[in-house]
Amino acid sequence: MSGSASIVLCAGQRIDHGNTAGYFPAALEPALRVAVRDRITELGAMIGYSSAAAGGDIVFGEELLALGGELNVVLPCERGDFVSQYLSPAGEDWVARFDRLCTAAASVTVSCEERLLGDETLVRFNNQMLQGAARLRGEALGIAPHLLLLWSPAAPFEPGSPADFMDQWSEVSQLSIIDLDELRAAAGIPDVVSEDPDFDDMFDLEFGVSPRAIRAILFADIATFTQFDDREIPLLFDFLAEVQQQVEARAKPPVLINTWGDAVHAAAETAHDLADYAAALTESASTIDPASFGLRHRPRFRVALHAGPVFVGLHPLTGRSMIFGHHVNRAARIEPLAIPGGICTSRPFVALLKAEMAERADEAAQTGRSYSPRYEVTYLGKKVLPKQFGTEDVYFLEDRDAAVWVERPEELVSAIQDPPPSHMRLEVPCDTAEIARVAARIESFGALHDIGDKVVHSVNLALDELLANIISYGADGETLPEIEVTVGLADEILTVEISDTGRPFDPTEMPEPDLDADLDDRPIGGLGIHFVRKMMDSVSYRHKDGRNVVTLSKRVGSAEVAPK
């Protein structure tokens, strides 16, 4: 049996607290933990993306880490604000667990460095950023991401809740649900949901009409503007009038557009609307003949696309509609990174674009139409933004329908992005039933790194022998050993370390069994370590800090060492 590796995006029900109705009572946590553990193993979840509210999110994160997975936490707002809204109401214990989770996570990112201000827009934007991060990682590794909901379908709809995630997730075949209502029934925990819960009292956040909205944001200017002298400026505007004519014919107008000199600032409700506008703008500017307008040089737009929650309002001086806030400024800082004639985008924009594409693909599949995305993105790397705006993952956007291709800036393309984790650390409960789970995790790790089934099988045989030994004989009196397995892959060598706190025991000291002896003379045992030696390229033992540590190594790939 060969394993599979998956990327899992998780959305967990928040634990009951204060006066909330009972959808996830604390008593249900142990049962949920077991179910999550099994589902992670089953799905081969090696990489996880989740927020970290008190409840399902944290249980998922803890179990994924215990099973050696890589956890990426994405929070909707500034960390302190998140803790006070999503952790503290459930108790200080959850705050401590949140802190430990963030320390152990591979990454903790904040999708909007602003305060929540009781605003559902940030929570929904975070949902989109989580989806986008999981999708992009999936594309980089060639794995379709999976949405796992730890959910009580009876719970009321709330922004950022599992139900909200489900609504925004188009790939129904990549959806997996752990139903808390069923778990509760199976665990015999009484149903305490009142017939007509008062939804208004259930959450600390007041979700309501928001001055914020999620917008795709464009900043553009004419990169070659300084080439035009004063005499040419009126001609340049004639040229732009022609550009505008063509843009109008090709793309939906943005919901907002403002200009200042050669700079253009626009916003749209969807990533596709704005990409269509940007593509029409750059293409018209690169196909209309500048000479026919008396211009000596071609005006080339440099376009940056970003997305985020922004405040929407009217400008007090002009009375015209405007958007403002952190993300508008950020978009302006990305624009200088764009290539003249080309379009570059931020990671949030790509996240929105990809989610829209998934939805279009799904709709096409159901209605029997074919769908091929019009836009393609190439990762250019993490770029430093001017004026202390930190860094941004920048992508190059290509329009497959374009008549004129803008050269992809190959020299800017990052060679490596988001490699799969090369390391896995498993906590193994002292129970022989857990050996199968360890094997499944090794299979998933193997699938993630294209390690051959043969090697995976050998490693699992060796682990089976060694773990069975520790679990059966390692106990020191009443104290069960703590067991840990770590797996690392470097330079085509797979290294497995089994460490336990049980009685000191050096398996490498076991004598070689006499394989030629008659059945009657053969001692029971001793064969296990013989297998391990046969299967692995090297086996070593040391006793360190009160732990037995057995280290195995095995070459993977084409240059496998012949069996001894």
Place this chain on the structure above:
Amino acid sequence: MDIREEQLDGVSIVVPVGRIDINTAPEAEAAIMPKFDEARGVVVDFAELTYISSAGLRILLKAAKRSKASGVPLAFSNMAPPVLEVFEVSGFARLFSIYGDRAAAVASIPAA
């Protein structure tokens, strides 16, 4: 989206017309849920549905829960092959009673 409603021997038949997506799911929910208090059975007939998103699926899951809790049976009929496929691939098909046509769905509901 439009929702047509019919009655047949105490069974409520709900016929969503068009799309159930994130925008229309609340409307579908509002149409289906009260039926569990009124009828002896509920049939959702997909004959005129062109598209269902996960938001729609969520509503149907909720309806299935309600059906189980209230003891009022729920059955589906006339799913177009691509829609049925979505249900099958996701493993949701086994959570619901799905019939080829409306008559079969209605017949599956035991007489009062």
